[in-house]
Every structure is written in C-alpha cells, then in structure tokens.
Amino acid sequence: MGRSPCCEKAHTNKGAWTKEEDQRLIAYIKAHGEGCWRSLPKAAGLLRCGKSCRLRWMNYLRPDLKRGNFTDDDDELIIKLHALLGNKWSLIAGQLPGRTDNEIKNYWNTHIKRKLLSRGIDPQTHRPLSGGSAAAASGLTSSSTAGFPSQSPAAPRPARPAIVIPPNVMFASAPAPAEDGHSSNSGGSTDAPRCPDLNLDLSVGPPPCSPPNTLAAAASTPTSQQQQQQWATTICLCYHLGVRSGEACSCKQTASPAAAGFRFLRPLEEGQYI
DNA sequence: AACACAGTCAACCGCAAACGC
DNA sequence: TGCGTTTGCGGTTGACTGTGT
Known part of the structure; x- marks a missing residue:
C-alpha cells in the first residue's frame, strides 16, 4: 500500500x-x-x-478552550447546526468558540441524542420519530448518518470548499411535518425539510464575513425576505471553518479582526452535498 | 462492601483532502 | 501533472467514574 x-x-x-x-x-x-x-x-x-x-x-x-457545561442555548445551537450541517463536527465547533469538534461530538452522542429522542425527534434526520424508523429510534448507533450522504464510505467526500447549504434547509417558516414523517431521505433527498419541528430559519443570515457566530445568528435571526433571498444565495461560513492559510473569499476586505482566512461558499446545486 | 451496568470523555485509527516538490 | 507527505476530520474504542442493586 x-x-x-x-x-x-x-x-x-x-x-x-x-x-x-x-x-x-x-x-x-x-x-x-x-x-x-x-x-x-x-x-x-x-x-x-x-x-x-x-x-x-x-x-x-489550547488556552482558548472553554471547558465546562454546555448551556441550553448551546444545546439548541448545536442541534440547529447539526440539522444544517450533519456530522460536520469541526464546522459546528467553529460556531461555538472555545469548543472542540471532539467535545461537541462526544456531547452530541452522550447528551443531545438522548435529549432529541426524548422529544421524539430522530437525532440524525431531525424529523419526528415514526413507528417505522426503528434504526433511527435507537439513535445511539453512532454510525448512522441518515440524511447526510457525504458520510457514506462508498461516496467519496467532495472537496472541503464545497461547504454549502442544502436547498432543503432553506425554510424560514415552520413547514408542515412530512406526511409519513420519515420519507426516503437516506440519500439526502430534498423533498422536505430535515427537521420541521425545529423551525430553523436557516435561510436567514448576516452578510458575508460577519464576525464569529455568523451561522449561529443565521440559525435564529429573522429578517426581510429580500435579505433572506440574498443570503440564501451567498452564505459565507468563512470564520472558524478550518480555513487554511492563504485561502480567501471575495469579501476578505471586510476585515473581521478574528478572521485569519476566508472561504467563499455557494449554496448547493442539485445533487451537491456538504 | 462488592459487583454490575451505564455514562462520559480522552485518545486512537483510518481515510481523504490539501499541500508541496 | 503526478506523487509522496502532511494535516484534519469523523467514527470508534477503552479507561475511568458514577450509580444502582
């Protein structure tokens, strides 16, 4: 080899x-x-x-690590980010300053999964649990990656810059739950929002290259339709997303002090994955 | 007190992307 | 451009700790 x-x-x-x-x-x-x-x-x-x-x-x-308990707000943010990004722990960690991907991954597996299951939500798909999803209901099979096709070993991961927002999470108002509550989403289908009950306002976000927690804000801040539309097509996750030195997005000149580097992100096209 | 079980989390492993020559 | 090396990520493991019996 x-x-x-x-x-x-x-x-x-x-x-x-x-x-x-x-x-x-x-x-x-x-x-x-x-x-x-x-x-x-x-x-x-x-x-x-x-x-x-x-x-x-x-x-x-690392001296900048924040150790200790996660707050309920942290929990909710992680849940929303997971609904948006799937098991991209490093990306999720990037939105929680002082937290590491490993810490969040562990926390997810030990706390949040249980929390979601107790709410009747499938932790992988973020959909209401239904009778037919026994595998999902178990929830604790950590290798389950339903709904996030990039996790499949058979499907090579796309290049990292392709961190994009799937069309199916671009919903601003609470959509109706899927009819069957568990449609065939294992291949990352775009037929319905992934976690309707969470009412993720994921089409909303601040302008490109805003300071840390951009995505966090994006997951919770309401705004005008126009802004939504604009941000739906240009969402920059450049801060804290594992950007290597030398990479830059077009909005670098906006100079957030903490921004060591930028990466410009486009929304998913049909068939693209995170 | 002793044991079993469950929960937690640090660390390891393998893979793939990114890098650099 | 190809290829070897390095880095980073996500999944998994196993030791440790807490709790129940």
Missing part, C-alpha cells in the same frame, strides 16, 4: 498524557507556535506521534 504509518509505533507512547508531556507540549508550542506536527514531537522531546500531539493540543491544551 505504501502509506507509511504516521509514526514509529514502537517508540511512541500511547494512552493518557502525563502532566510532564503536557508541559513539554505547551512549552514547545508557546515557544515555536503550532505547525509541522510531524516533526514537533521530536523537537519537543516527546515520545508521541504528531497526530497525538495535535489532538492533545487542539482538544485539551
């Missing part, structure tokens, strides 16, 4: 990190900054693979 392992497993530590390892990693990153995770462990004197260092830093050691 030719793919070299990410690290020399025989000479790396695994499992829980020690305080000393944490201190080494923090000290190194404070001195040299993030980057080149592959070579970082050696340079920092850590017997860890780069991936492990990155994960530890991103999920636990």
Whole structure:
C-alpha cells in the first residue's frame, strides 16, 4: 500500500498524557507556535506521534478552550447546526468558540441524542420519530448518518470548499411535518425539510464575513425576505471553518479582526452535498 | 462492601483532502 | 501533472467514574 504509518509505533507512547508531556507540549508550542506536527514531537522531546500531539493540543491544551457545561442555548445551537450541517463536527465547533469538534461530538452522542429522542425527534434526520424508523429510534448507533450522504464510505467526500447549504434547509417558516414523517431521505433527498419541528430559519443570515457566530445568528435571526433571498444565495461560513492559510473569499476586505482566512461558499446545486 | 451496568470523555485509527516538490 | 507527505476530520474504542442493586 505504501502509506507509511504516521509514526514509529514502537517508540511512541500511547494512552493518557502525563502532566510532564503536557508541559513539554505547551512549552514547545508557546515557544515555536503550532505547525509541522510531524516533526514537533521530536523537537519537543516527546515520545508521541504528531497526530497525538495535535489532538492533545487542539482538544485539551489550547488556552482558548472553554471547558465546562454546555448551556441550553448551546444545546439548541448545536442541534440547529447539526440539522444544517450533519456530522460536520469541526464546522459546528467553529460556531461555538472555545469548543472542540471532539467535545461537541462526544456531547452530541452522550447528551443531545438522548435529549432529541426524548422529544421524539430522530437525532440524525431531525424529523419526528415514526413507528417505522426503528434504526433511527435507537439513535445511539453512532454510525448512522441518515440524511447526510457525504458520510457514506462508498461516496467519496467532495472537496472541503464545497461547504454549502442544502436547498432543503432553506425554510424560514415552520413547514408542515412530512406526511409519513420519515420519507426516503437516506440519500439526502430534498423533498422536505430535515427537521420541521425545529423551525430553523436557516435561510436567514448576516452578510458575508460577519464576525464569529455568523451561522449561529443565521440559525435564529429573522429578517426581510429580500435579505433572506440574498443570503440564501451567498452564505459565507468563512470564520472558524478550518480555513487554511492563504485561502480567501471575495469579501476578505471586510476585515473581521478574528478572521485569519476566508472561504467563499455557494449554496448547493442539485445533487451537491456538504 | 462488592459487583454490575451505564455514562462520559480522552485518545486512537483510518481515510481523504490539501499541500508541496 | 503526478506523487509522496502532511494535516484534519469523523467514527470508534477503552479507561475511568458514577450509580444502582
């Protein structure tokens, strides 16, 4: 296969990190900054693979992390974002400053799924549970990705810039629940809103390149029809969405201080996926 | 007190995109 | 342009902790 392992497993530590390892990693990153995770462990004197260092830093050691309980508002925001984005934890995390994708993923699997199920909502499809959806009703089968075709291993993920808003979430008023409550949406069909009961106002959003929580605002702020239409065709999720350096969207000049880079996003065309 | 079970969360694994030569 | 390398993401695992019996 030719793919070299990410690290020399025989000479790396695994499992829980020690305080000393944490201190080494923090000290190194404070001195040299993030980057080149592959070579970082050696340079920092850590017997860890780069991936492990990155994960530890991103999920636990980063100084800007907000630890502690999620609020009810956070819950609702996560639910709405999940309805919009599916299991794109990194994107969801980007709308919750101080939270990591791993944290949100865990929180989703341990709390929110249960919460939605108790409300009679399928956590994957965000539709009311119906008698026929036994698999969905179980809800705790974490690999279930109904309604989010990009998760299918058989279907290669499109390039990351194709983060777009599916047409089926562009509803501003509470749509009527699907007749059968569970139509054939496993392939990402666009026949009905994914989570009608949540009344997501997802066609609404601030102008491109607004500050953090753009999407959060987009998920809850009402506005004029004209704006809705405009934003329905131009929704920029450039902030905190894993943008690599050097990438830019056309609205970069609006210069949000926190915006290290931008990515311009188009709405989904028929057949496009997140 | 001891055990079993459930819940939580840090960490690992494999894959695919992005990058760079 | 092709190919190897690096990075990032999402799914899964397993250790740890809390709770019930």
